[in-house]
Amino acid sequence: MxxxxxxxxxxxxxxxxxxxxxxxxxxxxxxxxxxxxxxxxxxxxxxxxxxxxxxxxxxxxxxxxxxxxxxxxxxxxxxxxxxxxxxxxxxxxxxxxxxxxxxxxxxxxxxxxxxxxxxxxxxxxxxxxxxxPLFIPPREVLSIFPGFASAWLKRESAFDRTYFDLCVALDLKPLRKGGPKALLDPIERELGGNVVMKDGRFYLAYPGGDMEMPMVAEGDRKLAMIAWLLMNGSLSENxxxxxxxxxxxxxxxxxxxxxxxxxxxxxxxxxxxxxxxxxxxxxxxxxxxxxxxxxxxxxxxxxxxxxxxxxxxxxxxxxxxxxxxxxxxxxxxxxxxxxxxxxxxxxxxxxxx
Amino acid sequence: MKTVDVERIRFSFGESWTVVEKWDDCRLYREGIHELDGTKAVDIVGVRDGDLYLIEVKDFRGHAIETKRRQPSELPLAIGCKVRDTIAGLIGASRQSGEPWVETCARLLLDGKRRIYVIAWIEDPALRAAEPISKRQVWQKVRADQLRQRLAWLTNRVTVASPLDGAALADVIGKNLPGAGGSPA
Structure with missing residues (x-):
């Protein structure tokens, strides 16, 4: 609605x-x-x-x-x-x-x-x-994701709750059927790889191997965040x-x-x-x-x-x-x-x- | 081929143009809506592929002071007003004159399926500093956006054409005549 x-x-x-x-x-x-x-x-x-x-x-x-x-x-x-x-x-x-x-x-x-x-x-x-609703702030959060939600709950973070809620959304696993291809493909093409999560940490999987998300360029991390939210259904109809x-x-x-x-x-x-x-x-x-x-x-x-x-x-x-x-x-x-x-x-x- | 001279620039319109008229010199304008004080007019009215073109030519070469003072802030409004007055003038003239090309223009103005293009042909002075062409093209886009703001009530097919971007005005060649842009006649 x-x-x-x-x-x-x-x-x-x-x-x-x-x-x-x-x-x-x-x-x-x-x-x-x-x-x-x-x-x-x-x-x-x-x-x-x-x-x-x-x-x-x-x-x-x-x-x-x-x-x-x-x-x-x-x-x-x-x-x-x-x-x-x-x-x-x-x-x-x-x-x-x-x-x-x-x-x-x-x-x-x-x-x-x-x-x-x-x-x-x-x-x-x-x-x-x-x-x-999903609020995406100007800065990416994939790099601060590990442990962010629990730290925020313990009031160890000065970030507002949009960051917490976003991390909760990012914590969802990818849909079995995958995200919408028409939306995901152009982003993954631009990134030259796809986003994966292992043991609560994000990586960008390139053909040559995985790169830890904090090592990825900040602009790419922003795109990767959108890709993951599409993959796990957070950005879907309604x-x-x-x-x-x-x-x-x-x-x-x-x-x-x-x-x-x-x-x-x-x-x-x-x-x-x-x-x-x-x-x-x-x-x-x-x-x-x-x-x-x-x-x-x-x-x-x-x-x-x-x-x-x-x-x-x-x-x-x-x-x-x-x-x-x-x-x-x-x-x-x-x-x-x-x-x-x-x-x-x-x-x-x-x-x- | 039809040629029209504006501000010492000769515009040659190819065969695809079925109407090319110098509206601000035209008797229907001079003896028509121009009689109302303050009425303005675009330089050229044209028809190509069944679409109407309103073309305004500005040559800022050799007018450095005027360029500085007037161009960026006043040009979009000035051209917007000229377009407004031209449309009123064409519609009025079509009811009075029986001139076929005016009737064609008026019919196109009233036909929502036909496109209306507004083209500002702008000749800029050379810059003192070297600059990439792409930067000028960005400024052209900014100028076109400002003009589009003033003409949103009519059409979004508004652009700034110049020797940098001939594609906006297809099948037209602009050539400097002696004395163009303040050069020796």
Whole structure:
């Protein structure tokens, strides 16, 4: 079941914003500090809390999995705030978060009167159909995987719980039938090998032998992580992929593979949300929409922008990248172009012919 | 073959072009929508393979100061407005003139199955510093993206053509005339 809408009122940098999501690929762009990762993490935390509530799955504290407890636990684990009041745009104040799927709805209210914070949460509709979310952070985790989950549970790690949950997902064994070939083959071709796990450690199996994952190039480790999640079924139909800066550590040449993967996942039933600063990746995704390999209604581009006065952020939506009147990536490149022209263009008399 | 001169560049359009008109010089424009103060026009209107082309030519060679001040920030908006006004002018003229090529253009504008191409033909000054061609091509893409932003309401078939990238305007040859780009006439 797809996520259709997220409404945020007085939540961190968002005074009043409603996101309308596409069922396939959603691309978040915007300058640093405009809340792109916040929205990815929020989608993750709220979806996972709702899914656990529907399946009666408690958090690691073993307490009764009531909806408010799960929402609060996920928000604290994912964002690691000192206090719930950190989520509010102003204290005293009240924030509301509304997440909607096609046939379900979650509403969360956070309130702080200056002395204490309270959180309420209600869900309605077909919450049993809410799929599993997967948050992939900018850095790869295969190299830190061995022993990470148990260390995190013992509170020996400062990493947020998206890393823990990802390691739990990575710990799943590959499906007997294998991952989706159409998605896996291009990644394994690019890697020149395939991913294997032996005794709780990852290796990249090349034709000439296995290489320990920490020895593999960081960009390759990122691809290997995606490959393994495909192989073990974590990225399959009805899942939500929250993908933060997939371009980190990847050469722009791999933007095409990243966009191919995002589109193919969407076609396989995964709802993809990705935040990016990369010109090549946004251009590749825009080309997919412009050429019809991603239908316009399947994808949406969301531009986050701080309004001139104050910290508040507004969001513009377009089914095509070119529809966005604010594109921070393009603006930065155009500004560089302008400055370079000013610095380097000759007068006609000086110009070589 | 039909030739059109714009900014001291001679464009020779091959036989595949069924319509080639210098719109901003055309009587239908001059005596038509141009009468409205502030109306702009693209340089050339063309039809090839049943698709409509709106072509704007900018020669920034020999205009270094103007280039610095105007080109990056104002060009997409300026061309966007010219395209807007050209479409309005063609539609209006088709209702008044009975000129077959104008009627063809107006029909193509209204036919959602036909493509509309907007081509900015830009001649840049040489750079003082050596640079790889691929870098210029990146800038061309950035400029095309900026232009596409301004024309998203009409078409996504928007590109910047130049001597670096002749493929964007097929079956057309651009040749400098004496005095082109500020060179001695």
């Amino acid at each position: 797809k996520i259709t809408r997220l409404g945020l009122r007085q939540f961190t940098v968002f005074s009043d914003v409603t996101f309308e999501f596409a069922p396939g690929v959603n691309v978040f762009i915007g300058e640093n500090g405009t809340g792109k990762s916040h929205v990815l993490k929020l989608l993750y935390a709220l979806t996972e809390a709702t899914r656990r509530f529907a399946t009666r799955g408690p958090l690691e504290d073993g307490l009764e999995p009531t909806l408010p407890h799960l929402v609060q636990g996920m928000l604290r684990g994912v964002f690691q705030p000192d206090d719930l009041s950190s989520f509010l745009s102003a204290v005293p104040g009240r924030a509301t978060l509304t997440l909607e799927w096609e046939r379900a709805r979650l509403e969360v209210t956070l309130e702080d009167d200056g002395a204490s914070s309270t959180l309420t949460a209600t869900a309605e509709g077909a919450i049993a159909e809410v799929g599993p 899942a939500y992929l929250l993908w933060d800066e997939p371009e980190a550590n990847l050469n722009p040449k791999r933007a095409r593979l990243t966009s191919d993967t995002a589109a193919a996942l969407a076609h396989a039933g995964v709802q993809v949300f990705l935040a990016t600063h990369d010109y090549a990746l946004t251009s590749e995704l825009a080309l997919k929409v412009d050429t019809g390999s991603l239908r316009a209604s399947e994808a949406a581009f969301h531009a986050f922008r701080r309004v001139a006065e104050g910290p508040s952020v507004v969001v513009e939506r377009g089914e095509r990248l070119a529809e966005l009147s604010n594109n921070a990536i393009l603006d930065a490149l155009a500004s560089l172009h302008a400055r370079e022209q000013e610095a380097l263009f000759t007068t006609d008399e000086e110009a070589p012919r």
